[in-house]
Amino acid sequence: MEEVFQNETIKQILAKYRRIWAIGHAQSVLGWDLEVNMPKEGILERSVAQGELSVLSHELLLHPEFVNLVEKAKGLENLNEYERGIVRVLDRSIRIARAFPPEFIREVSETTSLATKAWEEAKAKDDFSKFEPWLDKIISLAKRAAEYLGYEEEPYDALLDLYEEGLRTRDVEKMFEVLEKKLKPLLDKILEEGKVPREHPLEKEKYEREWMERVNLWILQKFGFPLGTRARLDVSAHPFTTEFGIRDVRITTRYEGYDFRRTILSTVHEFGHALYELQQDERFMFTPIAGGVSLGIHESQSRFWENIIGRSKEFVELIYPVLKENLPFMSNYTPEDVYLYFNIVRPDFIRTEADVVTYNFHILLRFKLERLMVSEEIKAKDLPEMWNDEMERLLGIRPRKYSEGILQDIHWAHGSIGYFPTYTIGTLLSAQLYYHIKKDIPDFEEKVAKAEFDPIKAWLREKIHRWGSIYPPKELLKKAIGEDMDAEYFVRWVKEKYL
Amino acid sequence: MEEVFQNETIKQILAKYRRIWAIGHAQSVLGWDLEVNMPKEGILERSVAQGELSVLSHELLLHPEFVNLVEKAKGLENLNEYERGIVRVLDRSIRIARAFPPEFIREVSETTSLATKAWEEAKAKDDFSKFEPWLDKIISLAKRAAEYLGYEEEPYDALLDLYEEGLRTRDVEKMFEVLEKKLKPLLDKILEEGKVPREHPLEKEKYEREWMERVNLWILQKFGFPLGTRARLDVSAHPFTTEFGIRDVRITTRYEGYDFRRTILSTVHEFGHALYELQQDERFMFTPIAGGVSLGIHESQSRFWENIIGRSKEFVELIYPVLKENLPFMSNYTPEDVYLYFNIVRPDFIRTEADVVTYNFHILLRFKLERLMVSEEIKAKDLPEMWNDEMERLLGIRPRKYSEGILQDIHWAHGSIGYFPTYTIGTLLSAQLYYHIKKDIPDFEEKVAKAEFDPIKAWLREKIHRWGSIYPPKELLKKAIGEDMDAEYFVRWVKEKYL
Numbered sequence: 001m002e003e004v005f006q007n008e009t010i011k012q013i014l015a016k017y018r019r020i021w022a023i024g025h026a027q028s029v030l031g032w033d034l035e036v037n038m039p040k041e042g043i044l045e046r047s048v049a050q051g052e053l054s055v056l057s058h059e060l061l062l063h064p065e066f067v068n069l070v071e072k073a074k075g076l077e078n079l080n081e082y083e084r085g086i087v088r089v090l091d092r093s094i095r096i097a098r099a100f101p102p103e104f105i106r107e108v109s110e111t112t113s114l115a116t117k118a119w120e121e122a123k124a125k126d127d128f129s130k131f132e133p134w135l136d137k138i139i140s141l142a143k144r145a146a147e148y149l150g151y152e153e154e155p156y157d158a159l160l161d162l163y164e165e166g167l168r169t170r171d172v173e174k175m176f177e178v179l180e181k182k183l184k185p186l187l188d189k190i191l192e193e194g195k196v197p198r199e200h201p202l203e204k205e206k207y208e209r210e211w212m213e214r215v216n217l218w219i220l221q222k223f224g225f226p227l228g229t230r231a232r233l234d235v236s237a238h239p240f241t242t243e244f245g246i247r248d249v250r251i252t253t254r255y256e257g258y259d260f261r262r263t264i265l266s267t268v269h270e271f272g273h274a275l276y277e278l279q280q281d282e283r284f285m286f287t288p289i290a291g292g293v294s295l296g297i298h299e300s301q302s303r304f305w306e307n308i309i310g311r312s313k314e315f316v317e318l319i320y321p322v323l324k325e326n327l328p329f330m331s332n333y334t335p336e337d338v339y340l341y342f343n344i345v346r347p348d349f350i351r352t353e354a355d356v357v358t359y360n361f362h363i364l365l366r367f368k369l370e371r372l373m374v375s376e377e378i379k380a381k382d383l384p385e386m387w388n389d390e391m392e393r394l395l396g397i398r399p400r401k402y403s404e405g406i407l408q409d410i411h412w413a414h415g416s417i418g419y420f421p422t423y424t425i426g427t428l429l430s431a432q433l434y435y436h437i438k439k440d441i442p443d444f445e446e447k448v449a450k451a452e453f454d455p456i457k458a459w460l461r462e463k464i465h466r467w468g469s470i471y472p473p474k475e476l477l478k479k480a481i482g483e484d485m486d487a488e489y490f491v492r493w494v495k496e497k498y499l
Numbered sequence: 500m501e502e503v504f505q506n507e508t509i510k511q512i513l514a515k516y517r518r519i520w521a522i523g524h525a526q527s528v529l530g531w532d533l534e535v536n537m538p539k540e541g542i543l544e545r546s547v548a549q550g551e552l553s554v555l556s557h558e559l560l561l562h563p564e565f566v567n568l569v570e571k572a573k574g575l576e577n578l579n580e581y582e583r584g585i586v587r588v589l590d591r592s593i594r595i596a597r598a599f600p601p602e603f604i605r606e607v608s609e610t611t612s613l614a615t616k617a618w619e620e621a622k623a624k625d626d627f628s629k630f631e632p633w634l635d636k637i638i639s640l641a642k643r644a645a646e647y648l649g650y651e652e653e654p655y656d657a658l659l660d661l662y663e664e665g666l667r668t669r670d671v672e673k674m675f676e677v678l679e680k681k682l683k684p685l686l687d688k689i690l691e692e693g694k695v696p697r698e699h700p701l702e703k704e705k706y707e708r709e710w711m712e713r714v715n716l717w718i719l720q721k722f723g724f725p726l727g728t729r730a731r732l733d734v735s736a737h738p739f740t741t742e743f744g745i746r747d748v749r750i751t752t753r754y755e756g757y758d759f760r761r762t763i764l765s766t767v768h769e770f771g772h773a774l775y776e777l778q779q780d781e782r783f784m785f786t787p788i789a790g791g792v793s794l795g796i797h798e799s800q801s802r803f804w805e806n807i808i809g810r811s812k813e814f815v816e817l818i819y820p821v822l823k824e825n826l827p828f829m830s831n832y833t834p835e836d837v838y839l840y841f842n843i844v845r846p847d848f849i850r851t852e853a854d855v856v857t858y859n860f861h862i863l864l865r866f867k868l869e870r871l872m873v874s875e876e877i878k879a880k881d882l883p884e885m886w887n888d889e890m891e892r893l894l895g896i897r898p899r900k901y902s903e904g905i906l907q908d909i910h911w912a913h914g915s916i917g918y919f920p921t922y923t924i925g926t927l928l929s930a931q932l933y934y935h936i937k938k939d940i941p942d943f944e945e946k947v948a949k950a951e952f953d954p955i956k957a958w959l960r961e962k963i964h965r966w967g968s969i970y971p972p973k974e975l976l977k978k979a980i981g982e983d984m985d986a987e988y989f990v991r992w993v994k995e996k997y998l
Contacts, residue, residue: 018547018551019554022547022548022549022550022551022552023552025529025544025545026526026528026529026552027525029525029528029529029532030524030525030528033528033532037731039727039728039729039730039731039747040727040728040729041725041728041729041746042729042743042744042746042747044744044784045524045743045744045747045784045785046524048517048785049520049521049524051521052517052521053521053522053525055518056518056521056522056555228538228539229538229539229540230538230539230541231538232536232538244541244544244545245541245543245545246544247540247543248537248540248541248545285543285544
């Protein structure tokens, strides 16, 4: 393979960057170990180590020599697209790292750590007043963060960009307009028609962990997940994916002991994330352009495997024999039962329990409130009522408790404002990618039925994965499929699937 | 608890040291993960990360500001013993880190990495000639290392000190003189009398991994090992202990599927190492005096639990019911059988297979050769013959193959010359500690029989563990038991146990 980094300044940058990369690698291992293995009381020493390494990495990134090299590279005209990717990613990291004064970073860190504790208590006791003052503080920090970062149109843009490079409020607005106008009526129709179930007896069936471990391993093997050579599957409280590089990518799942589709679909979801990292161009190893470019694009990969493949008839039929072999209760159910069970649509209070269709309205609600928080004079005390009204308007149900309403998510307590929209971006893009992949692989469904995933993986590698972070998300998409994000595809997919 | 670090300069040193500590923490996690979890092909990225972090840590240690603070602290007169410990440990680390020029470090790293590959091939093919040129290179590097480090009496002292602070060649010589003079005749007598078996049918009995997992967990629980809160037990190719701090200490064991005492005794051995780290004074957290002071003292703790406790009649009787419950073949054997099986004495070619008595002669042999390598004009090609002659003289057996002779250990390929004697130091000290603990706990054996390990752990904590690395090994020993290392105790223990 040709050497992609030719320019001397870029080579100097990459030589210095290795150290930052190494700290990132270590941070990932520390984080993974914390979730998967760490004995409980190890937390104090682990947190201190993580904190020290963060500061160290921050200092290396902002070291004058390093910054000067990046500045110099920004002025170079003869860089190839790989090299320009390096410069863009580092320049962006430096800009963000420099945006916040150290006192502000400390304030955020202290506030969110206390707010998280307050949120836990508030949620447990269903008492919003315990979290309210913290939420006010977090709103004010978010506003300040937006000012530090700067924006062209409105403050919320600055926060969106943190999670999804180049994303603007108006992009999000546009996508939710389509969903409100076209998906909402579809949802109503689905619920009215009643062909798609609102609940299913399979939700209540209990399983032993080993049964589903075998099923998950079987599925991952069919997907060609390189367990033991370049990948692992472990167990953690909340499933996640982490990459220690291109050749060591780890996913986790969980086993609740009932409602077995959850462990399957979360394993399949994390596989989608992992595949994005595993299919990077190896020449990018140790550089800042190795790895998925943004949360939204990443989520499009996980949702593609979870929703488009994992909830398809063909996939259900593919795994049915293995389910039957491992789950004794399965003899009472047909593949059609499992398919319906995988595709329940039911308005629910809790986002993480939501189905593919209603999920997006949970995000729409959060987007509306976040935008108001950052751009208007809104107080935390007004939010629960707004939350409940919006929930009623969108899904026709009204939370009776804070814990099933505004207190359900940890994100705001963590100070993550502007993060939620990436979930819907992922969902929408997964459907958009599906209709494009169908153009190149018309027998997509037959391939899934026969567990021939290689052409699908190759398509994703060629169009998305191999480019790492070279291009910003919007540009990557344009290069991959020749168009911008378009919510209409998802609406079409829902219509074709559920009606 | 009183604050132990009062001095301002010391406080400044410790504030800066946190970062070095954090990198050390990360390095330990990376190393543990590599042995226990890492998918095979993750090795390239892992090695690069480890290399970068090593260099970074080295630079932080030798940063002029840090070195100046340590220099300044060396001149202070009003430091307490904890603070003096900090200065001694850091001054020593800085001295060692500065001793070698960067080109030399690179040469060692490249040579040992290639030598290790050559050794693997040589051992597999039983062809010494493949390793011989590398061993010559390593001998010459060891000589140069000794010159860089400096020494008062002979070059080998400089290498010994790397692994065991303050250890001199004459200390090692003295200890082996006692063993040659007194242990050798004992060994001959044991073998002649034949009351202690040379082999036992239990060596051949096969087990399922789950059986011994249950036994090991039962033992660790009796020992009070804080699994899940501050500790873990995992599986790796070569059992080891690693500490990520005082509150997260992890051991590994292995399950070969036969000869079950191996997995028990290696678990018990690693527990001894782990206990040393778990019983540190928590006020030392994040400082360079937290953690065992030297390899020899560390090995004294592991050997104490393995040999003194683990091979005792009382321990065997304690675990016999659990063995019987989990190992179906155990109904054919009595506790006396298990005791004999745990205490086989048999001259063997392979050090790692050796029993408690013959083990030390394996080390004696290596010590003799290493000393010659470093202090005399000796060539690698002469070593196999010398090895075999010495083996015959000491244990009465002569290797027929290089792989059961000079090619058996990886240590020299790794460039570790001066390391082996710490194994025997640990063995000798474990017996010495035993006779001292008996003075304070006369019913030691009854305590073991009743699984009352708390007083034993408390004694070890008070005398050894809680002091971390405050005192150099010799001083620690003097404070703990009022005397220097004395090989006579071990000879006495062997006599009392085996004759």
